[in-house]
Amino acid sequence: MPKKLTAEQIAQYDRDGYVCPVNAFTSERARAWRDRLEAFERAQGQKMTRGHNFKPHLLFPWVDEIVHAPEVLDAVEDLIGPDIRLFHLTVWPKDAGSGAYVSWHQDATYFALEPACHVTAWVALTDAPVEAGCMEVVPGSHKLGQLPHAELQDTDNLLSRGQTLVADVDRSRTAFMPVKAGQFSLHHTHLVHNSRPNRWHDRRIGLGISYIPTWARCTSSRRVTAMLVRGEDKYRNFDDERRPVEEAGPAEQAFHAEAVAHFRAMNAAESDKAAIVRR
Numbered sequence: 001m002p003k004k005l006t007a008e009q010i011a012q013y014d015r016d017g018y019v020c021p022v023n024a025f026t027s028e029r030a031r032a033w034r035d036r037l038e039a040f041e042r043a044q045g046q047k048m049t050r051g052h053n054f055k056p057h058l059l060f061p062w063v064d065e066i067v068h069a070p071e072v073l074d075a076v077e078d079l080i081g082p083d084i085r086l087f088h089l090t091v092w093p094k095d096a097g098s099g100a101y102v103s104w105h106q107d108a109t110y111f112a113l114e115p116a117c118h119v120t121a122w123v124a125l126t127d128a129p130v131e132a133g134c135m136e137v138v139p140g141s142h143k144l145g146q147l148p149h150a151e152l153q154d155t156d157n158l159l160s161r162g163q164t165l166v167a168d169v170d171r172s173r174t175a176f177m178p179v180k181a182g183q184f185s186l187h188h189t190h191l192v193h194n195s196r197p198n199r200w201h202d203r204r205i206g207l208g209i210s211y212i213p214t215w216a217r218c219t220s221s222r223r224v225t226a227m228l229v230r231g232e233d234k235y236r237n238f239d240d241e242r243r244p245v246e247e248a249g250p251a252e253q254a255f256h257a258e259a260v261a262h263f264r265a266m267n268a269a270e271s272d273k274a275a276i277v278r279r
């Protein structure tokens with residue numbers, strides 16, 4: 001018996017590679033989280049965008065609350081089972097009128113996960129309608145396996161390595177995943193997706209939370225951390241992550257910096273490996 005998703009939503013995930021939208025939090029709660037994120041940005045004088053948007057669940061107790069929320073984890077459990085680690089988290093902000101976009105890609109490209117079974121919950125802290133550049137996907141593309149990507153450097157691309165699907169995408173076959181503040185979508189790690197610039201009147205912000213079953217492993221030569229968020233882990237394929245206590249306190253910042261460095265090193269090693277194939 002599923003905990004949160006309907007049988008139709010689970011069938012849609014299997015068939016199309018995504019589910020959208022799923023109700024989780026009130027818009028007031030999402031607004032309060034957005035306010036905290038933006039207060040931190042103001043205090044730092046730095047937006048949590050490209051280069052500064054990895055793993056905030058290690059810095060902020062309010063993000064820790066979201067990644068452990070049953071409203072999200074129950075749906076994730078319906079797809080990957082009860083023993084769950086958080087593998088990665090990216091904040092995806094797009095200012096209104098900016099050129100920021102995300103190129104066509106598959107999340108699995110530099111994750112080196114075996115098997116490729118991770119699911120991303122994209123939790124909306126603001127409304128994300130089509131005009132704001134919500135995610136756009138190719139339904140069913142998760143069944144194609146890992147596709148070739150090239151690295152195209154462009155500072156407007158929120159993907160820091162610029163990984164971009166080599167093949168052209170037929171836009172007549174795509175679907176949008178609009179969500180309202182407090183809702184989330186779910187997508188499979190092989191689902192081809194992108195997002196266009198924000199042409200709406202407000203900023204668009206989401207947290208892309210990547211969950212894996214504890215039995216998955218990272219085949220990269222570089223070991224990474226991942227947080228056990230539900231159930232138990234008999235496999236120990238990842239180093240544990242420390243839960244934040246003080247908002248961006250010194251211990252939180254030190255642990256975060258180290259975990260991000262490990263993750264970037266793994267990503268770089270996987271990108272180098274893929275470059276050999278690309279040549």
Ligand SMILES: O=C(O)CCC(=O)C(=O)O
Binds near residue numbers: 092102133
């Ligand atoms: O937020 C976006 O526009 C893209 C998000 C994304 O690529 C992801 O969550 O995998």
